[in-house]
Structure formats: C-alpha cells, structure tokens
Amino acid sequence: MKLDARIPAGPIEKKWDKHRFDLKLVNPSNKRRFDIIVVGSGLAGAGAAASLGELGYNVKVFTMHDSPRRAHSIAAQGGINAAKNYPNDGDSVWRLFHDTVKGGDYRAREANVYRLAQVSNGIIDHCVALGVPFAREYGGLLANRSFGGAQLSRTFYARGQTGQQLLLGAYSAMMRQVAAGTVKVFPRREMTELVIKDGRARGIIARDLVTGKLESHAGHAVLLCTGGYANVFYLSTNAATCNVSAAWAAYRKGAGFANPCFTQIHPTCIPRSGDHQSKLTLMSESLRNDGRVWVPRNRGDRRSPGSIPEEERDYFLERRYPAFGNLVPRDIASRAAKTEVDAGKGVGPTGQSVYLDFRDSIARKGEDKIRAEYGNLFDMYHQITDENGYRTPMRIYPAPHYTMGGLWVDYDLMTTVPGLFALGEANFSDHGANRLGASALMQGLADGFFVIPYTLGGYLAGNRLEAAADSDPEFRRAADESGLKFKRLLSVKGKKTPSEFHRRLGEVMWNECGMARNEAALKRALVKIPEIREEFRENLAVGGGAEELNQTLERAGKVADFLDFAELLVRDALERRESCGGHFREESCTPEGEAKRDDAGFSHAAVWEHAGEGKAPLLNKEALTFEHIKPSERSYK
Amino acid sequence: MSEKKFGVTVRVWRQAGPGEKGRMESYEVKGVDPDMSFLEMLDVLNEDLVRRGETPIAFDSDCREGICGCCGLVVNGDVHGPDEHSTVCQLHMRRFKDGDVITVEPWRVKSFPVLKDLVVDRSSLDRIMAAGGYVSVDTGAAPDANSVPVDKDDAEEAMDAAACIGCGACVAACPNGAAMLFTGAKISQLALLPQGGPEKAKRALDMVEAMDAEGFGNCTNEYECEAVCPKEVKVANIARMNREFLLANFLSKR
Numbered sequence: 001m002k003l004d005a006r007i008p009a010g011p012i013e014k015k016w017d018k019h020r021f022d023l024k025l026v027n028p029s030n031k032r033r034f035d036i037i038v039v040g041s042g043l044a045g046a047g048a049a050a051s052l053g054e055l056g057y058n059v060k061v062f063t064m065h066d067s068p069r070r071a072h073s074i075a076a077q078g079g080i081n082a083a084k085n086y087p088n089d090g091d092s093v094w095r096l097f098h099d100t101v102k103g104g105d106y107r108a109r110e111a112n113v114y115r116l117a118q119v120s121n122g123i124i125d126h127c128v129a130l131g132v133p134f135a136r137e138y139g140g141l142l143a144n145r146s147f148g149g150a151q152l153s154r155t156f157y158a159r160g161q162t163g164q165q166l167l168l169g170a171y172s173a174m175m176r177q178v179a180a181g182t183v184k185v186f187p188r189r190e191m192t193e194l195v196i197k198d199g200r201a202r203g204i205i206a207r208d209l210v211t212g213k214l215e216s217h218a219g220h221a222v223l224l225c226t227g228g229y230a231n232v233f234y235l236s237t238n239a240a241t242c243n244v245s246a247a248w249a250a251y252r253k254g255a256g257f258a259n260p261c262f263t264q265i266h267p268t269c270i271p272r273s274g275d276h277q278s279k280l281t282l283m284s285e286s287l288r289n290d291g292r293v294w295v296p297r298n299r300g301d302r303r304s305p306g307s308i309p310e311e312e313r314d315y316f317l318e319r320r321y322p323a324f325g326n327l328v329p330r331d332i333a334s335r336a337a338k339t340e341v342d343a344g345k346g347v348g349p350t351g352q353s354v355y356l357d358f359r360d361s362i363a364r365k366g367e368d369k370i371r372a373e374y375g376n377l378f379d380m381y382h383q384i385t386d387e388n389g390y391r392t393p394m395r396i397y398p399a400p401h402y403t404m405g406g407l408w409v410d411y412d413l414m415t416t417v418p419g420l421f422a423l424g425e426a427n428f429s430d431h432g433a434n435r436l437g438a439s440a441l442m443q444g445l446a447d448g449f450f451v452i453p454y455t456l457g458g459y460l461a462g463n464r465l466e467a468a469a470d471s472d473p474e475f476r477r478a479a480d481e482s483g484l485k486f487k488r489l490l491s492v493k494g495k496k497t498p499s500e501f502h503r504r505l506g507e508v509m510w511n512e513c514g515m516a517r518n519e520a521a522l523k524r525a526l527v528k529i530p531e532i533r534e535e536f537r538e539n540l541a542v543g544g545g546a547e548e549l550n551q552t553l554e555r556a557g558k559v560a561d562f563l564d565f566a567e568l569l570v571r572d573a574l575e576r577r578e579s580c581g582g583h584f585r586e587e588s589c590t591p592e593g594e595a596k597r598d599d600a601g602f603s604h605a606a607v608w609e610h611a612g613e614g615k616a617p618l619l620n621k622e623a624l625t626f627e628h629i630k631p632s633e634r635s636y637k
Numbered sequence: 638m639s640e641k642k643f644g645v646t647v648r649v650w651r652q653a654g655p656g657e658k659g660r661m662e663s664y665e666v667k668g669v670d671p672d673m674s675f676l677e678m679l680d681v682l683n684e685d686l687v688r689r690g691e692t693p694i695a696f697d698s699d700c701r702e703g704i705c706g707c708c709g710l711v712v713n714g715d716v717h718g719p720d721e722h723s724t725v726c727q728l729h730m731r732r733f734k735d736g737d738v739i740t741v742e743p744w745r746v747k748s749f750p751v752l753k754d755l756v757v758d759r760s761s762l763d764r765i766m767a768a769g770g771y772v773s774v775d776t777g778a779a780p781d782a783n784s785v786p787v788d789k790d791d792a793e794e795a796m797d798a799a800a801c802i803g804c805g806a807c808v809a810a811c812p813n814g815a816a817m818l819f820t821g822a823k824i825s826q827l828a829l830l831p832q833g834g835p836e837k838a839k840r841a842l843d844m845v846e847a848m849d850a851e852g853f854g855n856c857t858n859e860y861e862c863e864a865v866c867p868k869e870v871k872v873a874n875i876a877r878m879n880r881e882f883l884l885a886n887f888l889s890k891r
Contacts, residue, residue: 051776066697067763069803070705086783122777129779131772131832133796140786158796164704165799172771179767187760210752239699273672278680279701380702383720383727386672449776497687499680541687548654549753551695552687 001256001609003622006410007111012628016115019411023458031056032182034460035219037204039191039246041068043163043441044424045225046170047448053177055453060217061174062189062206064241069171072227072239073444076163077284078147079155080127080441082120087144089152093117098629099150100439103329104404104432105581105597106631107259107605109624111411112429119450120442124156126449130169134158146327147286147437155438160284160376166441170448189215190554191246192482194222194253194420195474201420202468205478207486209554212547214482216475218468221419221456224250225448228403228425230263232562232569233514234506236400237269237282243558244565247407247426251568255415256607256620258428259405260565261573264435264582265515266401267333270384270394271353275503280399281384283377285437288326290361290370291394293317293337295354299344305355305393316340324636331434331582331595332636334398338515339593341397348395355393362390398515402440404431404582405572408607408622412455413447416607418463421456423447428605433581486546489556494539498556501536505529505559505566513570518586522574526567533563568608568617575619578602599631642668643735647682649694650742652751655758659751661740671731675718676701676708678730679741696755701726703867706802709809710755711742716810716865724804724867744809748816748852759805761851762819768847769840770823772832791829798826800868807862807870813854818862820848821878822870828881838885845882 008019026034034057038049041063049061061068085091096117101108128134128142134156135143144153158165177183186206192214193205203218229244230236251257268288270281294315296308316336318325328336337354346352362370367390371378378389385395407415407422409429414421424444431439468474512525536559544550579588579595580602588596604621611618644667652659666682673681676698683693698708703724710725712718718728733739741755749757799822807818824841827833833840856875863872 047776054775065699065705065707066759067706067803069763069766070699070707072700072705074706074802075700075702075704084782121782122779124782125779126774126776128782128785129772129774129832131795131827131830133792133799133826133830134782135796136787136789136792138789140788140792141783158799161704161800164802165796168799172766173774173776175763175767176771176773179769185763187763239705240701241699274670276670276673276677276681278674278677281702380727383723383729386729386731453776495688497684499684541690543687543690544692549695549756552683552693 001620012114024461026457026461037219037222040225042071042073043444044448046174047445048452049183050173051453053182059183062186064190073167074164077160079157079162079438081154081438082124087153091154101629103436108432116430119446123445127169132165132169193478194250195478197474200418205482214479216470218470223421224426225423226426230400233400233509234502235280245561248561255417256408258408258605258607260569261583262404262433264402265334265398267398268396269399271397291356295340295345321636328636353395353397356396357393492540496539498559502559516584525570529567646738648740673730675728676726695753703727706804709804716806722869746808746814765847769843795826795829798822806865810861810865815856816853817856817875821874825874825877841881841885
C-alpha cells in the first residue's frame, strides 16, 4: 500500500491557499455531469452535500435514518471551536493549531490540523448566516465559553444543543439544494458495499431498509461521512445504530484503516444501571467547569456522600493536576477515575462511578445560577437516575464516546482507493490520539463545507474517468456479495440474538482493550473475539426475511462487521507499544503513572491493509514529522 | 435500585406492512427493572421474540436521549408516554408497576403512513423543510459572524423554536393532524433572526403551501401540540407563522 499524504510544499500558513490554487477546476457547466455519492448525512455529509450541490454537482445522499436530520451529530452538546479570538484572550489560528496538535498527543498530521484551524472561523460565519441560533451576549454579539482542555474561551454554543443546531443548519442548507434539484436524498438506506471499477470507487450498493431490496448507485466519486465506531464497545454514548459497516466495507475493498486503537473515553457519563442497558448517556463536560470530582479517601466507604466529611474526600483531579484541576483533557480525567475505581474507591451501587459534586458551586453562585447554566443536564440526570443532582452529588463514569481512528486519508481527504473520500469522524486525520472538546463539530463541518468542495473538484478535473453505470458487472457482483451476506445471517437459525453477541463483544473490548491496555489483556482479546465470532456464525438467531423491514437483520449485519473490525482495533492496540492520548499502554508510563509516549518508535500513523479473508492484515506506516509544534510531554500538572 | 423487578403486559399495534390490516397483540414482559427505559423494556421483549422465532416489534429509535427525534410512540393514549415534555426514549419503567397493562401504538396521522408495526413515514416533514426552511446563503459567502448583532432576546426566542426535534408528536397529538407547530417553529426561528429576514415572506408562503399539500390539518387552538412537545416549543410560534403568512399574502409580489 502506497501512502502518499500529498501534503503541499511551502510554509504551513500558505499550504492550503497554494493547494487551492494548484487544484484543477471543473468547468461550471460540467459540474452537473458529475454524480457524487455521499453516504451519511451528519455534519460532514450534509455539509458536503450542501456545498457540492451549490456548486452544481449532482449529489445523492444516503442515510440509514428516516430523515437526514437524525444523524448522530445531532447529539453533540457542548460546542464548536473556532479561532475567532472574539474574547480577546489570546487566541489565533496558530494557537488553535498548536492546541489541537498537542491535545492529540502529537499523532496527527500538522498540515491537516493547520488547515482545520484556518477554516474554523469560516464555519462560524457560515453557520450564523444559515440561521444557527448561537448564544449571544446582551450587546448582540456571539458568546464564547471555555471547554475541557483549553485555557481560553473559543467555544461557540447553542445552549446544550450545539450539535443539533449545527446539524439542522447543515441539513437546511442541504434541503435547499434538494429543492434546487442538485441533491437527492435516499432515506432509510444502508450502504452495504463499495463498488470499484478500474481501480476507482464508482458507486455503492445500498439496502432499502423498508423493502430490503438491494440497489446499485453509480457515480464519479464516493464520500463516506459515516461517523465513528465507538459502538464496538457495545455501550457507548453513540446512538444505537452508529456502526463501522460502511468504513469496513471500504477497508475490505482496499482502503487503509488508520489508528483504529485511538478511541476516546469520555469522563462524564451517567453510569450503567444494569444488564438491560442499551446505551450510555453523556453529560456535557461543561459540567466540570463547576462540578468537583471526588471519591472517598478510604476504600469501601459506603456512607452517603453528604455524610463524608471534607477531610475524608479525595478531589483526585485537583490533587493530581493542580494547574488544570477538574478541567484536564478527557483522556486524563477518564483514566484518573478508573484508577480510583480500580483502587476500590468507586461509589454507587455498582462501585463503578465517582462523584461530580456541585455543593461548593451552589454555595458560591447560588442554585439559580447553576440551574440557569446546566438545568437541562440536571433534569436529564434526574430522569435517568431518579436522583437530584442539586441535593446529592451526581455519579459519573467514563464511557466510549468518539473514535479518532478511521479511514486513512491524504491531504485531499481521499482514501487509498482513488475516488473514495472520507470526511468527519469517519477519517483519521485531525485529532491524533485524542480529540479536544468542541473539535468534532469543527472538523465535520470543515471537511464538508470547506475542504471537499475544492479537493473533489481537483480529483474530478485531474483524472479521466471512464463511464460507469448501475448495470455494470461490478455492481452486480457487489450486490450479489451483499445479498449473500444477508442470506448467510438469516440461514444460521440459532438461539442467540445479535445483541447478545454485541454485548459479549463489548465486554471483551471494554475489559481488555478499554481505558488501560496491556499486552496480556490484548492477547486475551485476540483469542476471545474469534471465539465469539465463531459462535455468531453457528448460533445466531435473526428471523424474518431479507426483503422486508427487518431491524434484527440490520443489527446482525452491523454486529458481524464489528466482530471483524474489533480484531483489527485490538491488533493495532497491541502493535502500538506506547501510551499516547486515548491509547494507554500500562507498559509505557512514567513513575507517577502518567502516559509516556515513545516518539522514536511510534511517531507514525499505523495504517492497516486488508490482505484477504482469513489473512492477517498488513501494517503500513505514515511517518509523522513535527516541524512547527515540538513534541513535548503533555503535562497538565 | 432497591425496588424489585416486576412484570407488565404490553398491548402493541402489529402491522406487517404499509396499507396492510393491523391488530393489537398482547405480550407478557417479566423481569422489568424500574431503572430500565421504556424502549429497553421493548428491547427485552424483542430479544425474547427473536429467540422464540417470532417476529419482533419494529419501532424507530436511535440516540435514546431525546434529541434525534427518531422515536415516537403513543403509550396508554399519551403521545411520547406519560412524562411531560419528554420523548418516549426518556421514559423509564419506574413510572409503571407490577401487573400494568400498557398499550403501545404508532403515531396515527394520515400524513405519516405506517410502514411496519410502530414505524411511520414522516418524510412529509422533510418536504415542508425543502419548501423553504432555510436561509439561501451559499457556503463561503457569509460576512464575519459578528458583523450583524442579534438582539439577545430574539436569539433566545429563535433558539426556543429551533429546539424542535422533528419527531412529529405535535401532529400526532393534534385532533386535526396539523403540522403547524413544526412548521411555525421553523418559520419563527428564521423570522426572528436578521439572517432570515430577506426571505421571510416567501418562506412563510411556500412552507404553508407545502404543509397543506401534504394533507396536514388546520389549527383549531386545541394546544395539544404544545402540551406534548418534548422540547416545549410554544404555540406562539403558530401565531407568528399566521402573522408572517398574512403579512406575506398582503404584501406578496406574486
């Protein structure tokens, strides 16, 4: 596999401008002749569809939901970063670039991150113009707040529903193009295969989730905007249907998969209550601005939190990281909580949680102030746990939330398959080994609104693409493969449901490849995952048929792909014998137990290549060089 | 958490496909945990059905935290269940007790045809959006975000309207099957913001026309929509829509 990131030459501040100039242009009257397939309608997908439609391309958007407005971007709460420096507190494109590279623990590509910071301001401008109702000050200008891991206020927000408002903004821009006739939306469709012709991505097979029919859709380029794979852990903050299937189909057709072990565990989630749990609910980490995280000083202290005196409480984040305190980045906060729980100091009925206490903030600011700022989060907490967070500390525990790894892409966001692009969380490019809060929304919209409209044009204008049609044999073969997959799942007729297998896989992944990883545990996982997969093949129960609305079959397909993908994730975690960002190897830490990177051995993106069914994947490496931000130990003490 | 597990009977609408005849069917669900969500209880029932070789109950849901707008069920006659201003995915089983019989139905609206069991087709709402639920601005054309100050109260009111999750509960609760709260919320949001100003007359005319073309009913001031809206979108938005619509008709250049 040839990995050429195709980073433009020249000084980093000029690369994107120069590249945009160098990219060939598609004649405006020719754009409608190009069919662009966009899979997924979140911030990246809807943003891409809208901006490409505006340019005049003929865009087809596929979403597994009943409406494109349901994509999981909608659930993001906290905010979106930009380098506007409106608060005059020292922000700049350079500082956002710096913070993102450092926050990612020096495992992202500098040129891509710089571009992200550069286009961040345009995102805010555009979203305001689209009618996104961001929070404002009394003077009528936009409000900013600080967010986990940042020492300045660069986060724009719309109450606790920033993702929703941005997605609805991008969705509305896309619906405008639907009305204009440049975008056609295919709802309740799931991509099942990528179709390659003459070495290029030329279309997809999609299953109509209502009729079960397999459809062929040909085009000149395919954009995967299909989100992340945190549901490989079964329980995560992702929506129930988030999956890896489209990215996995691309991987099996030759797209390199980069850094699958870079997963983000979010520190402030509501802990699980029992086996029935279908998902975990995140509470915005903005809560850490006013809540103090603690556990009892003595292990096994079962007293109610209110009766534990001050001197017997351990505010462990403030103790260990005095400079950042409760606002340390997500990976650090999560691991610290795990350390306390593992030491037997966890609280709550399961012992698998820590307190997030607002007592002092309420005393200082008053309950009304806290209610005004976080009321909806306290309500949500009450609804789920039946507890009152104003009276008694909330209980929180980390949960899988975001995945930094994804399909490898070059500077143009193109995967190793020509004509196949990956945008947003589906790619690996900008967050390195750890994503900063409020940066996912930024990246999704940057890719969709401001990067792909240029780079896709460069690809289309710079290559001679042969004709491709739905009726080509490549499409028939791919459709047959998909049909066979569903037939196999239906023919097992065993005793266990897809969810039972998913739950078991999730347990293995969380226990052996979760917040802290070591060689022995990862090797155990590499034994257990194939065992589950084996039983899945022999004892799966689905029921119903392929040509009907069959949600159990949909789930079975997703679980089948997670079972294959999980092994790649673990293999990557085993191979990366260093700690960096969200990937913590117990073998690689400082005497104080903090993560220790190994820049000499692992300053690279690990890019996995499919070598054929039943064969071990091949590891390729893209070396990462840091010309501008000197790698240093990430210290938040 | 200390409470005991219990059992309920679920009476649920089963319908094999669009246009087919449906019926209510009853199922026993045992081992219900009070901390379970209502949809997790249905998950447990479905798992049992699959294991027994029966067809599980189809229903839409995704985020399970009340923001994606996928889910929507009528529980014991209540749109989104008995809790006020929440989605059915946020309903927990602690609201029920041992031996309860719970009736579960889909949205019953002409403009939302049933696809299977509890799954309905709400694409009519997307078509209303395509008729004008946007500001016509191309990517890259916008001025600096702070170049146009927006009155904070207007921005807050726009946000109140923009909070709509498009679940369709307002339509399901309305005796006339009206989509006026949904449509009014979008028209209001964009009418309240200066960015939406230039198109507001056209938007009001086009979205109302699309709404009527989809066969949604009219508002007769029942206020049922506001009562069930998970995001507490207010009927004041309908009044604003009517004002915008009348004004647009009055001043229309068409």
